[in-house]
Amino acid sequence: MTFYFTCVNIIYCSFIKMEGTIKLKMFDEELELILFDNFVTKSSIKSAFFLADDGIIRLSYVFNGKKIVCGMNEQGTEFLLPNGWQTMEFLVESNKAPSRPSTSFDIAGPRKRQRLDPECEPLPVDGDLISRIIPHAWFYIKEDNMKRSAIPVTKNLAITFRHGENKELMIGDIVRLLLYQNQKINVATRVVLINETLDLIVLQSDIDELCDRNLLLEAVEPKKGMKYIMMGYSVKYEKTTHISFSTGIIVSDMTSRMRYLGSSGSFKGDSGGSCWSEDGRLIGMQVETEKVPHTTDNNGRPASPASGGRCGIIPINKIYGFIVEFLPPEDDVEYNE
Secondary structure (H helix, E strand, C coil): CCCCCCCCCCCCEEEEEECCEEEEEECCEEEEEECCCCEEEHHHHHHHCCCCCCCCEEEEEEECCEEEECCECCCCCEEECCCCHHHCCEEEEECCCCCCHHHCHHHHCCCCCCCCCCCCCCCCCCHHHHHHHHHHCEEEECCCCCEEEEEECCCCEEEEECCHHHHHCCCCCEEEEEECCEEEEEEEEEEEEEECCCCEEEEECCCCCCCCCCHHHHCCCCCCCCEEEEEEEEEEECCEEEEEEEEEEECCCCCCCCCEEECCCEECCCCCCEEEECCCCEEEEEEEECCCCCCECCCCCECCCEEECCEEEEEHHHHHHHHHHHCCCCCCCCCCC
């Protein structure tokens, strides 16, 4: 299963719930679409605005100045809406303009917008990059049936976060990992290292391989101003969570606590999320987020599931020294003197 969010022309639509209907607005045209659940199908959006069947679209929303891309079901036919979607505004982007000239970008052209601070400006999600990193999406499930991220760093080592519910894990405990793209693949790992300072748990598989690359050695160090994409599990739908992608920029140098600050923010389910550079190399793991107040609607109910502002990212290259003892020995090489 691969998600493609390649965007050439951008079409903005807003969604507002009105007694069981969603109001879609594209430029000067407004339409209403009936929804019966917390998802909207791609075909409904395409037919409403006469978008081509082969057009690529994505659905997103902005919170705290950050663009959050809605996840999809495993078939890639439905966009999964976050909690509180009834009071939120969504954006639809497509690589093809509607077939009617009155709303085509070829005639109207893109709307001008005010220049934004780079830290707050929403960044596009690269579909080709997603297709490269999603094969490395592993997770584990606890009693609440919600997915938690596990990041493979070598063929038989993975990492996850230590805080919160994972405080109960001890050395030797078994954690079963599932591959998101093929959830029939189930790998037994055991906890081999816990580091409270880094908020880190290292998991090891004795038999099965978690990835075909050494992501640890390929990792690149974060730099202030670097763009990145975070892969987590923050889309809640049908009593579980699904994969999600958020973009951001590294906005600080490394702190005294060995964290970099990223602008992507964090939602519930993003803890332990993997962060990747624009060229598809692992840069770190998201472990914490700034606390900001929830927004509420007119009835005082939460209007967003967001759990914080800027996020803290542990750089992968700082983890290497802690897990080197679990790496396989290198082959001896003879040298001529």
